[in-house]
Amino acid sequence: DTAVSQTPKYLVTQMGNDKSIKCEQNLGHDTMYWYKQDSKKFLKIMFSYNNKELIINETVPNRFSPKSPDKAHLNLHINSLELGDSAVYFCASSLSTGGTEAFFGQGTRLTVV
Amino acid sequence: KNQVEQSPQSLIILEGKNCTLQCNYTVSPFSNLRWYKQDTGRGPVSLTIMTFSENTKSNGRYTATLDADTKQSSLHITASQLSDSASYICVVSAQRNTPLVFGKGTRLSVIA
Numbered sequence: 178d179t180a181v182s183q184t185p186k187y188l189v190t191q192m193g194n195d196k197s198i199k200c201e202q203n204l205g206h207d208t209m210y211w212y213k214q215d216s217k218k219f220l221k222i223m224f225s226y227n228n229k230e231l232i233i234n235e236t237v238p239n240r241f242s243p244k245s246p247d248k249a250h251l252n253l254h255i256n257s258l259e260l261g262d263s264a265v266y267f268c269a270s271s272l273s274t275g276g277t278e279a280f281f282g283q284g285t286r287l288t289v290v
Numbered sequence: 291k292n293q294v295e296q297s298p299q300s301l302i303i304l305e306g307k308n309c310t311l312q313c314n315y316t317v318s319p320f321s322n323l324r325w326y327k328q329d330t331g332r333g334p335v336s337l338t339i340m341t342f343s344e345n346t347k348s349n350g351r352y353t354a355t356l357d358a359d360t361k362q363s364s365l366h367i368t369a370s371q372l373s374d375s376a377s378y379i380c381v382v383s384a385q386r387n388t389p390l391v392f393g394k395g396t397r398l399s400v401i402a
Contacts (some may be wrong), residue, residue, distance in 0.1 A: 181333070185399065217394070218377060218394065218395055218397075219394045219395075220379065220390070220392040221336070221392070225389065233388075233389055235389065265335050267334075269333070274357065278324065278336050279334075279336075279381075279390060280336075281306040281333030281334050281335070282333050283331075283332055283333050284331070284332070284333055
């Protein structure tokens with residue numbers, strides 16, 4: 178009965194490759210997010226979708242492209258991976274935008290070598 | 291600029307002792323403030339939520355306070371347990387369609 182699930186949990190890949198991380202929530206929430214947690218453990222929002230529509234797009238390289246086929250899924254595709262992309266990526270969802278609790282997935286640890 | 295500052299950065303306490311973590315924010319307009327606990331290798335999990343009109347809220351051994359005038363919050367942990375070892379992140383929410391503002395967290399280590 179996992180609420181927010183991400184796959185894979187670990188991802189090791191070489192520079193220049195293209196990879197995707199998948200996220201699904203079964204909470205019936207309207208809003209989903211991608212966060213990046215760097216080596217200093219600071220969580221930064223990357224994208225936010227509400228009912229499949231992009232509502233927040235922070236300063237993120239355009240190598241990162243989120244895709245939301247439906248409101249229960251928000252996938253993250255990364256092109257031409259760089260060493261600096263190594264981090265833990267968290268997917269989250271909330272009932273709606275602004276002020277409601279965000280439920281986080283377990284994270285995907287991406288290592289670019 | 292909306293910011294959340296937490297202190298201390300890290301803290302080591304003996305099992306059974308109490309501790310207090312601090313959070314100062316400049317987020318405006320304020321909607322609510324949450325404390326999240328993040329265990330190693332896991333995603334953050336919400337512990338408490340405080341709205342503008344609330345001063346204190348408890349969740350078991352965790353008690354959060356909020357002073358909306360000074361824009362400060364604290365998280366007090368009573369009778370700490372080894373399982374309390376984690377990062378505690380203060381997160382402030384502003385108006386709709388704006389990102390949650392995360393503090394950098396306090397890394398708590400409870401030792402026997």
